[in-house]
Amino acid sequence: MFSMDADLFESEQQIYDKAIYRIEDVGNGVAFDFKEYVKLVKEYGRLLKQLRRATLLADRTISDQHENNLELIGKVNYDPLTGIYNRQYLEDSMKRLINFMARGNGQLSVMMIDVDNFKKFNDTYGHALGDACLKIIAKTVSGSLTRSDDFAVRYGGEEFTVILPNTDEAGACKMASIILENVKAKEIMHSKNGPGVVTVSIGVTTGRVVHPQDGPEYIKRADKALYMSKMGGRNKYTYINFKDEPS
Numbered sequence: 090m091f092s093m094d095a096d097l098f099e100s101e102q103q104i105y106d107k108a109i110y111r112i113e114d115v116g117n118g119v120a121f122d123f124k125e126y127v128k129l130v131k132e133y134g135r136l137l138k139q140l141r142r143a144t145l146l147a148d149r150t151i152s153d154q155h156e157n158n159l160e161l162i163g164k165v166n167y168d169p170l171t172g173i174y175n176r177q178y179l180e181d182s183m184k185r186l187i188n189f190m191a192r193g194n195g196q197l198s199v200m201m202i203d204v205d206n207f208k209k210f211n212d213t214y215g216h217a218l219g220d221a222c223l224k225i226i227a228k229t230v231s232g233s234l235t236r237s238d239d240f241a242v243r244y245g246g247e248e249f250t251v252i253l254p255n256t257d258e259a260g261a262c263k264m265a266s267i268i269l270e271n272v273k274a275k276e277i278m279h280s281k282n283g284p285g286v287v288t289v290s291i292g293v294t295t296g297r298v299v300h301p302q303d304g305p306e307y308i309k310r311a312d313k314a315l316y317m318s319k320m321g322g323r324n325k326y327t328y329i330n331f332k333d334e335p336s
Contacts, residue, residue, distance in 0.1 A: 176242065179250055202251065205279075225275055230249055239256075258295045
């Protein structure tokens, strides 16, 4: 008799060895013991059932671990509130992207986006509606992107980042205009904001990727352009050429 607590493979080896010994005995003239043969077959049958159960259990465990790992990776890369990429994903992706694009001297455009007067929105309507607003903004920004290589990130708080590989100044500015209009078109009421609805300010920068540039350099320039938009009245975008504006 064997239980799930026994070493199944050791038990299988024992049955196999016993069967070999009996075959050798019969070969040496010992009478064939049918009852013992039946007993061995039954023991082996019970063992096979246990082995199958153990294998199925191991397969399920491996599958569950794989799914859990995928879920964990997703949680690491995505912002839990808005569902778009988070800052950790941005930092990791920018390193790979710049290393790759530097080989071909490609153009990279980066946007920093900030929800206008968001603190006043929270103070007026409450944090629950503030969270709902951020979800809509995130969905609107990411939904405005049409190419598979482009992606949006929740940078932190009410700030978002958009990465546009292989995009020149004209393409980046056009996308900034689209995002401005798409957010405004959602008509999220905001009585403490000039237009009466939620709007965003955007900073845009573009540069040809060369070593030893890094992601933070692009973010700094886009953030400086964002500051200029906010100081210039909000609900607009400002463009800064990467090479013309020192960090």
